[in-house]
Amino acid sequence: MPSVDNSEKTIKVLSVQSHVVSGYVGNRAATFPMQYLGLDVDVINTVQFSNHTQYEGFSGQAFGAQHVLDLFNMVSKNGLHDYDFLLSGYMGTAENVDAVKEICQRLRENNKKLFFVLDTVLGDYGSLYVPEALIGLYKKVLCPLASLVTPNQFEAELLTDRKIKVLQDAVDVINDLHDIGIPNVVVTSAELEDVHDESLGAEVEKQLHLIGSQLVVNCKCSGSDCGDCKNCYTRQMFIISFPFLSGYFTGAGDLFCSLLLARIANILQTKTHDANATKKCGGMGCVGGRGILGEGDLVQACERALATQATIIKATHDYQQSTGVPAPEGLDRSQRKNQMVKGFELRLIPNREYIANPKVIYKARKL
């Protein structure tokens, strides 16, 4: 019998997202990559639909907040709620926002350091997926609990009432999000008029940019007695530029967020100094317990997650090209036919080896 790995502690995640029978969005895009990277992922499905809603039809059920809370309550009652991470994605209703808030708060009662990854799924390219009222709820109810938020450009704009056109706009947005009390912010993709990374090569015409920032413990702070935790941290910002690929990639945000969570988890597992960092502060409004990472951790996690993401997007892009079912840019929903939409599904499983072994090509630059 071969020897087996029984290391005492595996990292445990609770992922609250949608489920589709076919295709890769929500939990279906997020669960496998986290498991592949060694996390024990518990899964609450907020809906069970046949497929995502871009197909010509969909069927199934949305389960509602009470079902979600019933599941969580019993998991807790049975003592199975020893989670290190909470991940939430698309919610759709105010009730679900409240349910996730309650889950987060109750998990933090048990584990002060619970790392809550809030994927701020509101919309994309100027159109909302969710009722407008949810924007305010995300800002007021969920963001103040989050350890990390991962808005795309449109979502970052919605959450801060700003527009992102140039790099300084993105920096302002991130500063606003830190000011709400979020220790880690990643704007996953933005178009910036004034940034063009020449190192990507002359053939890359259109570029997208990930802009990230983490709070790090300010060494000048004396620790738990300072009373004003805002002074305890400095902000470390960075940017990663990567080529824009034309095409449609449903679930790309869900995938990226799960990869980022898993990479952060992997880093935390191999380091100990973060635990010390989070102990330093204890004052009112302290974000320490919510997930202060070690210096450079967010950069490293983003580089790795993006490397996997870019490969899977490239595979999906190439597959779309190869199917002979063209999907011109700016498609109206009514123009989206099933055979075409099927090509938008992430080529996740055939490219699973790139989840564990990404080749980091797009590197972060400090801001």
Added chain:
Amino acid sequence: MPSVDNSEKTIKVLSVQSHVVSGYVGNRAATFPMQYLGLDVDVINTVQFSNHTQYEGFSGQAFGAQHVLDLFNMVSKNGLHDYDFLLSGYMGTAENVDAVKEICQRLRENNKKLFFVLDTVLGDYGSLYVPEALIGLYKKVLCPLASLVTPNQFEAELLTDRKIKVLQDAVDVINDLHDIGIPNVVVTSAELEDVHDESLGAEVEKQLHLIGSQLVVNCKCSGSDCGDCKNCYTRQMFIISFPFLSGYFTGAGDLFCSLLLARIANILQTKTHDANATKKCGGMGCVGGRGILGEGDLVQACERALATQATIIKATHDYQQSTGVPAPEGLDRSQRKNQMVKGFELRLIPNREYIANPKVIYKARKL
């Protein structure tokens, strides 16, 4: 950008089983291993429970057959039902049996060669999980559609009204199941009074045995004109012995069945002669379209699936020993406390590397 794998065709599976938020049974035990081995797995959850039912409590919903069929109908309508394999596990109700029957029949209309893996989840160690009426439904409704069944000893006995005590009993059981028209049969674990494999070593006191059998095309048959397909096939039986490990391993059957499916899929993907084999027969009662494998394929698939399974069971066994929460044999359900039951969960994720790279120690012997 690294080159990516976009091989035209990935193997597609539809898995219809239960879902639990926490722990590894049903789809939660089956989906990840199949994905890890490269299969595109679509997932219909028949229930969403907080955890399996051996914990002190559970919450959630059973969805019922209409929900299952609604999901399937829309997946089909959207043209997403190009499945190579159907896998069904625990069903619990007559309605669900009928739903799976309908799904199988409709998928076969599109793909004559759909390989239906029927995990005959009825009970274990002498006690039923399901209403007694389901035994007859499995026999009459589902078994005649199956390409492969994977009963444990108790289930094999229920399906054939026989008792398995010695090897000949198991052979009789398998012959009965072939006679119903099932081309591939694996009795996943049986205790046999008259078999003891010395090669496992003197320290292995108690042994379990997997007994498998597949139909292979009889070369003397002239093909589609013979009219009596039963004469077209011979039966190839084998046995694999492995050590019994004391302990409780919930979801072990679900895991094994998914590993076996994935191994068969992997073998079919790299071979072409099977396609020819299944073309040979076309008469009434022909089982060819239901999944005649190439000679030796089932042996190879079982050896590999069992190798992974044995490693994960060993890891779970060792973990149970290490937790300091003893679980004596023959526990009554009322004696099962949450902390103990938690130790019964398969150590699947920490040992995921053994899914792809099992070390085959327990080898098949021909019968």
